[in-house]
Amino acid sequence: MTQEHATPEAPQVTVRGTGRLEVDPELARISVTVSVRGTDRSATLAELTRRNARVLDLVKALGGAVEKLETGGFSISPELGKRGRGERVRAHAGRVRLTVELTDFTVLGDLVTRLGDLELTRVEGPWWALRPDSPVHAEARRLAVTEAVRQARAYAEALGTSLSALLELSDAGSPEAMGAGHPALHMRRVSYTAEETEGMPPLDLEPQRQTVTAEVVARFTMRPPAL
Known part of the structure; x- marks a missing residue:
């Protein structure tokens, strides 16, 4: 499409509009890594299966509060001894990594x-985020367009004229949620007795507000001003 050129009869103004919103997150994501180590491969695998099932039970018990539960990786590998001429397996290490939203x-x-108190279980997160199809993104774009029109009208009014037509509207960048990629908690296993764990209060985690921005570039024609 050929871009229209400005003329004295149809002067143009090009502006950039930005929409910015600060909202509560819609999702909290945590990463759970379950580990096990033993001398017998079959016993190690069985113990890893048991610990993984324990994690799954805790998560699934939350029902509709869970948006997504995925197994991101599984491994079980031998650890070789350093002494001797031949290769000798001294232990087996297993690991399962899960993501919970x-x-x-x-x-x-x-x-x-509860997860952090499980044996050899590492918990990381939470990472706060918005859903990809959140209406907040559309609202940020709407605000960006509104701001672009406001700026263009302000320029036209400064010249004593008004806008006549929209020639082009383009997205200068997809709406971006800032603050979603930083973990607010990095928690490792802490040792407690069974009695102490039973009465432990839950961690108080405050959701991290999400700043969503969108930018558009708009080009308008104006009615010829009387200069």
């Missing part, structure tokens, strides 16, 4: 506390 943040602290 929650929509109900009221259960997050309790879940993280």
Whole structure:
């Protein structure tokens, strides 16, 4: 499409509009890594299966609060001894990594506390985010367009004229949620007795506000001003 050129009869103005919103997150994501180590391969695999099932049970017990539960990786590998001429397996190490997404943040602290107290279980997160199809993104674009029109009208009014037509509207960048990629908690296993764990209060985790921005570039024609 050939771009229209400005003329004295149809002067043009090009502006950039930005929409910015600060909203509560819609998702909280945590990463759970379950580890096990033993001298017998079959026993190690069986123990890894048991610990993984324990994690799954804790997560699935939350029902509709869980948006997504995925196994991101599984491994079981031998550890070789350093002494001797031949290769000798001295132990087997197993690991399962899971990703959990929650929509109900009221259960997050309790879940993280329970997972963090499981044997050889590493918990990382939460990472706060918005859903990809969140209406917040559309609202940010709407605000960006509104701001572009406001700026263009302000320029036209400064010249004593008004806008006549929109020639072009382009997205200067997809709406971006800032703050979603930084973990607010990095928790490792802490040792407690069974009695102490039973009465532990859940961690108090405050959701991280998300700043969503969108930018558009708009080009308008104006009615000829009387200069």
